[in-house]
Amino acid sequence: MTTSGLVIVDKPADWTSHDVVGKMRRLARTRRVGHAGTLDPMATGVLVVGVEKATRLLGHLALTEKQYDATIRLGQTTNTDDAEGEITASASAGHVTDAMVEAGIAALTGPISQVPPQVSAIKVNGERAYKMARKGEEVELKARPVTVHAFEVTGIRRDGDLVDVDASVTCSSGTYIRALARDLGAALGCGGHLTFLRRTRVGPYDLGMARTIDQLAENLEILPIGDAVAAAFPRRDVSADDARTVAHGGRLPAAGLGPGPVGVFAPDGTLLALVEEQGRAAKPLAVFAS
Known part of the structure; x- marks a missing residue:
């Protein structure tokens, strides 16, 4: 019988969270597998997967604080607010100084009101926003209260009209890092989108505990359910x-x-x-x- 517990996966790029669940079902030889807190296909890093009885923990774990490393490109806007989408507008970010970036980030730190991306899994009148967006429908999403506990610049790189800002973000559940990129670009008057995202922590579970798909295929490490609860x-x-x-x-x-x-x-x-x-x-x- 499969042990009930959590698998802390280091999700690879271009995999959906559902792809990871499918792989874990095969490795753990059970249908009872789920995940807490979806990661977009472009993103990598910590995805908490529950096996057997631990699937009932996931809703409670999804509500915990999360931490990310991100890169925001200023000077281009996309229809998904990240590099997966199509560029919809370009405007030079050459005028944007380091001090302007820091001030823009400070304004997006703390309790804020955030409008989710048009292409997201949020339901509007029973339908997923991303499905409506794909049909060309204009999706009216309401702003939601979220908390950005920390938003720190770790590097700024310039290439002509584009500025890439590396940052570390610690935030509440429900915060879209893509939306932070979009809103920073809008505030600076040049547009922005996310080009890199790596989740480094979900609650108490961090990259140090995470294993790649290849590592888990060789040795399926399941954190026993009691240990998982005691940690969280x-x-x-x-x-x-x-x-x-x-x-x-x-x-x-x-x-x-x-x-x-x-x-x-x-x-x-x-x-x-x-x-x-x-x-x-x-x-x-x-x-x-x-």
Whole structure:
């Protein structure tokens, strides 16, 4: 039987997140595989994949903080806000100084309101925005609140009318780095799009833990579900009586461990459940005990 747990994949370029799931299904020999937080085909880096019971963790893990290395090209706009799309406009970025770049990035740091890219998986009236965009329909997407915790310039390179800005971004779930590139270019009056994106961290899982597809084909490393939960969420160890209550979907008294999910473990160290504290009670979000 396949171990329940997480596989931290270093996604290659030109693979969709769904391609990675398909490959993991074959390697793990199970249909019960999913992923947390989609990466665009152009992007590489950390993709968290859940196997068997760990697929029920993914919705909770998708909400955690993420970190990226990115390159933004100023001077060109595309219809996808990244290098996968067609160039729709060009305007010289030769006038853009380092100080202007820093000021533009500062304005996109902190809690911001962000309009997602036209070509995205967001649903509008039940249909994916990218499907509507492909049909030539104008998609009206509403701005959403996101938080850019850190947006730091790591390099600036100039080539004629184009300026490439290397940056490191730490952000909340739901933040589009493509949209940051688009909005930086718009603010600087020259347009911009993303030419490189590598996700370096999702919550506690970083590139140091990630394995390439080739490495996983040789040795499928699955982080056991208990270890995965202990790494990502506060841990609560309970008595045998409380363990029985949780295993049957019952509530426990709250332990003051915060608003997010908490991992509950039996006296022998087995993962029992993820719970969420509401008032005086800890209510099960997902029960893993057999």
